[in-house]
Amino acid sequence: MGKQIIQGCFMPITHTLKENLMLKNILIFLMMICLALLPRDALAQDENIWSNPINVSVSGSSSSPSFVIDSKGNTHIFWLDEFDDLMYARFDGTSWSTPQPVNSPSEVFVPKLYLGANNQIHAFWVDDEGNLYYRWSNSDNLGNSGVWSAPVLISDGVAAFDAVTDTDGVVHLAYALTIESENRPAGVYYRKTNLNASTWQQPVRIYTSRYFRSLNSDTANVQISATGNEGANQVFLAWENRPLKALFFARSLNGGNDWEPPIEIVSQLTRPSPTTPYNVQIANLSDQVLLVYQDGQPGLSCSQSFQYSEDGGANWSEPRRILEEVPGCATTSELLNYQNQYLLLMTGNRDQILLTAWNGLRWSESRQQSEMIQTYDADSRTFLTLTNQQISIDSDGLLNLVASDLERKDIWWKERKMNDIGDWFQEGSLWKPIETINNSDIRFTSITATTDTAGWVHVFWNLAGDEELGLPQNTIYYSRWENQRVWSNRIAIQRAFNSYLDQLSASIDPATNKLLLVWKDGLEGEIYFSAVPANQAVIASSWTPPIKISSPSQVGDSPSILVDPNGVIVVVYAVPINEGRGIYLTTSKDGGVTWSEPVKVLDGATLKIEMMNDPQLSIGSDLQYHLLWKRYKFNASRSQPVELYYSRSTDQGRTWVEISQLSNLPVFWSRILVSANGTIHRFWQESNNGQVEVWHEYSFNNGQSWERIKPFSLFGEKIGAPAVIEDSSGRVHLLQIIKPAENLYTLQHLIWETNWMNQQAKDITIDSISALGSPNALVTENGYLGVIIPVEIFNSAVNQPEYRLIFTGQTLDDLPLIETPDSSPPTSNDFPSIPSEPASPTEQNAPPMIEPTKPINVTPTASLSPTIGILIGMFFSILVIAGVLVFRFLNKLNT
Numbered sequence: 001m002g003k004q005i006i007q008g009c010f011m012p013i014t015h016t017l018k019e020n021l022m023l024k025n026i027l028i029f030l031m032m033i034c035l036a037l038l039p040r041d042a043l044a045q046d047e048n049i050w051s052n053p054i055n056v057s058v059s060g061s062s063s064s065p066s067f068v069i070d071s072k073g074n075t076h077i078f079w080l081d082e083f084d085d086l087m088y089a090r091f092d093g094t095s096w097s098t099p100q101p102v103n104s105p106s107e108v109f110v111p112k113l114y115l116g117a118n119n120q121i122h123a124f125w126v127d128d129e130g131n132l133y134y135r136w137s138n139s140d141n142l143g144n145s146g147v148w149s150a151p152v153l154i155s156d157g158v159a160a161f162d163a164v165t166d167t168d169g170v171v172h173l174a175y176a177l178t179i180e181s182e183n184r185p186a187g188v189y190y191r192k193t194n195l196n197a198s199t200w201q202q203p204v205r206i207y208t209s210r211y212f213r214s215l216n217s218d219t220a221n222v223q224i225s226a227t228g229n230e231g232a233n234q235v236f237l238a239w240e241n242r243p244l245k246a247l248f249f250a251r252s253l254n255g256g257n258d259w260e261p262p263i264e265i266v267s268q269l270t271r272p273s274p275t276t277p278y279n280v281q282i283a284n285l286s287d288q289v290l291l292v293y294q295d296g297q298p299g300l301s302c303s304q305s306f307q308y309s310e311d312g313g314a315n316w317s318e319p320r321r322i323l324e325e326v327p328g329c330a331t332t333s334e335l336l337n338y339q340n341q342y343l344l345l346m347t348g349n350r351d352q353i354l355l356t357a358w359n360g361l362r363w364s365e366s367r368q369q370s371e372m373i374q375t376y377d378a379d380s381r382t383f384l385t386l387t388n389q390q391i392s393i394d395s396d397g398l399l400n401l402v403a404s405d406l407e408r409k410d411i412w413w414k415e416r417k418m419n420d421i422g423d424w425f426q427e428g429s430l431w432k433p434i435e436t437i438n439n440s441d442i443r444f445t446s447i448t449a450t451t452d453t454a455g456w457v458h459v460f461w462n463l464a465g466d467e468e469l470g471l472p473q474n475t476i477y478y479s480r481w482e483n484q485r486v487w488s489n490r491i492a493i494q495r496a497f498n499s500y501l502d503q504l505s506a507s508i509d510p511a512t513n514k515l516l517l518v519w520k521d522g523l524e525g526e527i528y529f530s531a532v533p534a535n536q537a538v539i540a541s542s543w544t545p546p547i548k549i550s551s552p553s554q555v556g557d558s559p560s561i562l563v564d565p566n567g568v569i570v571v572v573y574a575v576p577i578n579e580g581r582g583i584y585l586t587t588s589k590d591g592g593v594t595w596s597e598p599v600k601v602l603d604g605a606t607l608k609i610e611m612m613n614d615p616q617l618s619i620g621s622d623l624q625y626h627l628l629w630k631r632y633k634f635n636a637s638r639s640q641p642v643e644l645y646y647s648r649s650t651d652q653g654r655t656w657v658e659i660s661q662l663s664n665l666p667v668f669w670s671r672i673l674v675s676a677n678g679t680i681h682r683f684w685q686e687s688n689n690g691q692v693e694v695w696h697e698y699s700f701n702n703g704q705s706w707e708r709i710k711p712f713s714l715f716g717e718k719i720g721a722p723a724v725i726e727d728s729s730g731r732v733h734l735l736q737i738i739k740p741a742e743n744l745y746t747l748q749h750l751i752w753e754t755n756w757m758n759q760q761a762k763d764i765t766i767d768s769i770s771a772l773g774s775p776n777a778l779v780t781e782n783g784y785l786g787v788i789i790p791v792e793i794f795n796s797a798v799n800q801p802e803y804r805l806i807f808t809g810q811t812l813d814d815l816p817l818i819e820t821p822d823s824s825p826p827t828s829n830d831f832p833s834i835p836s837e838p839a840s841p842t843e844q845n846a847p848p849m850i851e852p853t854k855p856i857n858v859t860p861t862a863s864l865s866p867t868i869g870i871l872i873g874m875f876f877s878i879l880v881i882a883g884v885l886v887f888r889f890l891n892k893l894n895t
């Protein structure tokens with residue numbers, strides 16, 4: 001964003017700056033304003049960690065490089081020359097040798113090179129007929145044909161292969177066979193050498209499929225990795241079958257001697273959309289096995305996904321998205337081990353190359369590498385575009401890059417320091433990269449979330465059902481974020497007794513660390529409750545059987561659950577219409593085992609309200625109840641909210657000392673909360689003549705009087721409703737999705753202490769977004785702000801919508817508690833069996849006249865999105881130009 005602000009602010013200056021002191025001072029002042037808007041990371045520059053590029057070929061007409069770094073630190077490069085065929089050069093740590101034409105290990109085909117034990121270099125290549133050959137050498141100079149072993153024909157009909165060496169010096173090879181004979185069907189095969197790689201064992205058939213007959217070098221892919229100690233190596237294979245749109249895995253736990261049957265890691269039977277997994281990469285980090293693959297329609301659109309196994313491939317995590325905020329589809333991908341500390345993923349397309357690290361727990365922030373996509377040629381003083389990038393890690397931990405350029409057609413080498421790789425996990429942005437909780441071909445509905453005492457995040461949702469009737473499905477789904485690391489597989493935890501369920505609400509009992517869940521079941525409006533110890537929530541059978549907690553003869557709606565300071569579980573819900581209409585409370589003092597009879601605390605008939613709904617309850621540390629609710633009316637056979645009310649009770653709902661109207665406009669969202677320091681906040685979003693406005697009032701004295709905030713402005717269209725949540729210090733966080741420009745969505749973040757302060761925003765840069773839902777927010781016990789957002793994208797690979805539930809967050813600063821006036825200590829929370837009759841709104845508790853108030857407005861600062869930065873820069877450009885014109889006009893008058 002900083003670049004855009006600088007351009008917007010300073011471009012006019014070069015055309016308007018004169019030798020006038022007053023004008024200079026004006027412009028300098030405006031420059032200072034622009035610089036003040038720059039985010040910190042826009043001013044910081046990375047150190048120069050790439051070496052100067054070396055032109056290895058110095059000849060042009062060169063392409064298709066391949067290289068290896070031996071155990072002595074020598075770098076060996078082979079490439080094709082348009083006139084001299086196979087070329088070779090080596091770097092001995094001091095200087096590069098003169099390029100020379102060679103006829104070994106092959107005469108005209110560039111070999112793929114692997115480093116083995118005892119400085120052995122293993123070379124494989126496939127000729128134009130699909131024959132796979134092998135040779136090895138342990139010489140420091142691979143350009144001498146006499147140092148290579150005799151060529152060995154591994155197999156004919158090979159479309160793809162991969163090899164690896166283990167700690168015993170054994171070479172393990174996997175290849176895709178695309179021709180068939182009577183005893184050798186098409187599929188995936190494995191071979192290995194003896195300890196000194198002098199002989200090859202017979203091929204082992206791993207997987208067969210007649211679909212492999214149609215594959216070629218562009219569509220076939222098989223990958224291999226090995227791990228373990230000397231004499232106890234494990235070998236892993238991964239491959240895809242593109243015609244079947246499936247991804248497979250196989251393993252040998254005894255060094256390739258015996259193989260377990262393949263398992264289907266990605267299957268169309270378990271996928272929400274019929275996309276194709278392809279370009280799989282496999283690597284090991286200690287005992288962990290990691291798969292990274294693209295998912296979509298090859299050549300058109302795709303996303304990047306990964307799965308991992310902690311037990312050597314016996315069990316696998318759910319597929320997760322990676323690089324979701326990186327636009328475009330990668331055309332190249334390579335995964336390699338960095339000194340057994342990280343796995344390093346290189347992904348690239350024509351416009352950019354990224355490096356991303358995996359530390360066994362999570363992915364780092366991706367680092368764009370301009371030095372890998374272009375290089376500067378000092379001789380011609382031009383920038384050249386690189387292609388065919390190959391990478392390797394040397395014994396000093398340096399990343400070596402070899403590539404060819406498109407313009408001059410030379411071979412280039414450079415290296416990069418990697419001592420900053422640990423910093424990649426400490427993102428410059430406060431916000432963490434976006435993760436996908438779950439994806440589906442059906443829209444997400446009724447999303448709710450809570451956090452437990454260990455800081456784990458728990459998310460519940462339903463899926464849309466009959467779109468014409470607007471009814472959801474009959475299943476509650478669940479996933480959790482474990483140890484701020486990874487999302488668990490989705491499971492179904494409850495099913496409706498009637499045709500559907502809806503309106504989920506979740507909370508945590510901090511005394512027992514139990515998850516509490518309520519929902520509405522079916523058109524009869526039955527309210528049900530279930531609970532589970534938080535650490536057992538992923539086991540569906542651990543959830544308690546649903547308990548009906550609403551009155552049997554009434555249609556309940558909009559349930560909400562919370563726990564008061566004394567550990568009593570409180571559920572509030574509405575009966576919107578008919579004779580029993582009103583707001584109801586029911587409680588449990590034994591963790592949800594038994595429940596009190598529902599009590600009508602606000603009577604719609606007494607209040608002369610035909611329809612009321614959407615109760616929002618918050619309970620302070622003094623056990624005072626604070627309630628928001630809405631009055632509805634029917635409009636064209638649909639109910640619509642027309643007024644918002646606030647009610648307060650000082651005796652746990654027996655009587656209500658205040659019923660006041662907050663808005664007489666359509667209110668589509670509202671929240672009330674009591675922060676840790678006792679401040680009461682009430683929020684609502686209303687529509688006023690087509691303008692969507694968010695309002696906020698707060699009270700320091702238990703709701704006896706209220707203050708309104710000063711106005712601010714939000715840049716862009718508001719998408720959905722905001723989310724508000726408090727942290728342990730008493731601060732309130734408001735999160736709102738904004739659309740500042742076409743095809744750009746930003747998660748806006750504000751914090752309220754004594755006024756609203758804008759925080760760093762988060763751009764949601766997922767490709768092909770069609771729509772976003774309202775965010776859900778929470779703050780964990782250890783101070784992590786998490787945000788869940790439903791997203792709809794258009795999947796061009798299958799020409800239909802795809803729905804994702806995404807997650808991002810940030811660690812909050814450890815700030816002290818905000819001090820507010822002391823509140824009275826808690827009193828008894830015995831719940832009344834019969835409430836006192838509320839006063840009519842026509843009497844002393846009648847809703848007061850609505851005074852003009854001002855909506856929440858968000859002033860952007862340096863932490864806003866890049867697009868907003870451009871707009872700010874343009875604004876100050878206009879100021880600069882206007883100032884110059886005014887000055888010239890005044891100067892002309894003076895002369």
